[in-house]
Ligand SMILES: NC(=O)C1=CN([C@@H]2O[C@H](COP(=O)(O)OP(=O)(O)OC[C@H]3O[C@@H](n4cnc5c(N)ncnc54)[C@H](OP(=O)(O)O)[C@@H]3O)[C@@H](O)[C@H]2O)C=CC1
């Protein structure tokens with residue numbers, strides 16, 4: 065059985081841990097590293113998975129998922145460099161960081177796969193995009209695809225698209241949560257109790273997402289079906305257009321892409 069270690073058990077590391085367990089991985093085949101003892105004890109209690117230090121994790125695991133903030137990568141690479149064997153698969157979940165950074169800092173030939181997942185992993189609905197580094201072979205990519213398929217959907221993209229993917233689906237759930245939050249506030253404005261407004265909006269979001277996923281219809285077609293002539297929806301759409309919501313989304317996602325590129329440049333390798 066493949067042993068998997070999560071280096072960094074914060075939000076995305078825990079989401080992956082929980083998702084892999086829900087997807088059928090055994091607790092004894094998983095490990096995590098965590099620098100706060102209380103958090104470590106809490107995770108072991110919650111998931112039945114043991115913690116390890118970095119050298120121990122590197123020695124025991126076949127696959128190392130790197131889930132620390134991009135800003136924390138350098139000290140971790142210093143720790144990993146002497147202990148990662150060339151047959152260990154390193155999978156980076158870090159926004160912005162190129163596979164070249166890992167390849168340059170780790171032993172020659174270590175296979176590296178760059179992944180951009182997202183937090184819906186906790187409910188088995190992640191969207192993960194994966195890209196091979198220079199030494200990652202088809203079998204490595206297939207293994208990463210298999211592992212991540214147990215926590216959601218997976219697409220393969222060229223690494224040159226990973227900063228854009230990060231802005232779209234990596235950060236994407238936050239945009240939907242933001243929208244839901246604003247729509248619930250609108251319910252409050254209109255005098256609907258918060259709990260009821262939450263129920264109305266969340267189920268509308270679930271229904272709309274399910275229609276998008278299951279009908280295969282274009283979002284424009286689905287929106288047009290809601291938009292009656294001289295009805296209520298078109299009045300709302302006019303306000304959204306007037307306030308530049310579409311342009312705001314384009315600019316927001318472009319800014320996120322730029323930030324991902326900037327995080328990578330902070331560790332420029334060429
Ligand atoms: N959150 C998200 O939606 C997504 C995040 N990502 C990527 O995942 C990575 C993690 O993000 P996220 O989970 O949000 O961040 P968090 O800060 O929640 O988690 C990172 C964890 O790593 C720990 N850590 C840092 N350095 C080390 C180390 N050397 N050894 C062990 N643990 C360490 C941190 O500890 P401490 O608390 O002490 O700092 C923290 O617990 C990032 O690179 C991010 O770009 C990718 C897709 C989506």
Ligand SMILES: O=C(O)[C@@H]1CCC=N1
Nearest residue numbers: 159230233234235236
């Ligand atoms: O905000 C971030 O940097 C991370 C990467 C994608 C989602 N969260």
